[in-house]
Amino acid sequence: MEARLKAVLARVRMALREDSSIMTLEDALDALGRQGVADAGRCEIPVEQVVGTVSRSADFDRGFQLVNPALADRWQQIARAVRDGADFPPVDVVRLGDMYFVRDGHHRVSVARSLGRPTIAARVQSICTTAYAMACLTIAHLPSKAAERMFLERVPLPDDVRTDLWLDEPAQWLRLADAAEAWAYRSTMAGRRLTDRDRMASQWWDREVLPVIERLRADGAVLPLRDVQAYVTALATRDRLGSLDWSPAVTAHLRP
Structure with a gap:
């Protein structure tokens, strides 16, 4: 009985980790389909809509909470600097629909979220997709969005x-x-x-x-x-x- 309970809990923990895992730009584009690309320039973007990464899926979760303990010191340094009013350069992001994927500036986004900042300065590149990227998308939704893309192609x-x-x-x-x-x-x-x-x-x-x-x-x-x-x-x-x-x-x- 104890072994069975441990197995069930392990599956639950795995499911929770997968549900909270951060989405990568590559996986999103594979599902949604890539169309045109345009530079939107520098602007303020909603922090809560920054939910993906270009290349650092092992360091942060979907909510941009730090999951790699090796980066904790760096995170704390940036957090202290932000609280002291330090001026950082804008983060570099890629926009798909209502979603933003970080290319550079993961720590700054993470700190902004933890401090409840509503927006963050960003340099934005926009990629149009066949299926629309809503901000609520998670990794679990990608199979359905891939099917939607194929529907829209027909x-x-x-x-x-x-x-x-x-x-x-x-x-x-x-x-x-x-x-x-x-x-x-x-x-x-x-x-x-x-x-x-x-x-x-x-x-x-x-x-x-x-x-x-x-x-x-x-x-x-x-x-x-x-x-x-x-x-x-x-x-x-x-x-x-x-x-x-x-x-x-x-x-x-x-x-x-």
Whole structure:
């Protein structure tokens, strides 16, 4: 019994370490997909949105708490200097969406967080990604974001839609892409002209997804807050009913 308990606790501690581990820029870009790069110059950035690193994943956790004891003395020196009003150069970061990854200045970010500083001066390079990087992302979310990236490569939704996309399960993105392409096929067979994937994606969202959500909510259906989650929930219900249209039976199954 004692050995089993130790094994369970060890697994729990490992899970907690993985959940709090700091994300690397390389892992994030592998999942989200790299597009354009631009320099944003020097500005003040929110300290709480600095949640990743370019190369020092063994020294700090996601909250930029020090996890490498060999760096404790250096950390204390910087902390004392900051409290005494020392003027440090801006940190060097890479921005993905709402997330910042530190290239240089890890100790300064860590100290700023520990002191409750709301912002920190930074030199920022921005990288646009296919899937949007929300500040709440953790390593555990990367498989779903990678699936989202693959969905967006098939269904390239407009930028203003991408920033609010969120699904928990990677398989949901595959199902959603299949649904969008099936809608495009039916639309083409009905004589609607869809000249490219960008146009297909935009029209699918505007003419299929949003009207379905509005109709279901107006009929009293209980759906998640985000539009894409609401549509996937309704789509799964429709599929279970074996229907190809949005019949009143779908709404009935989604009512409280």
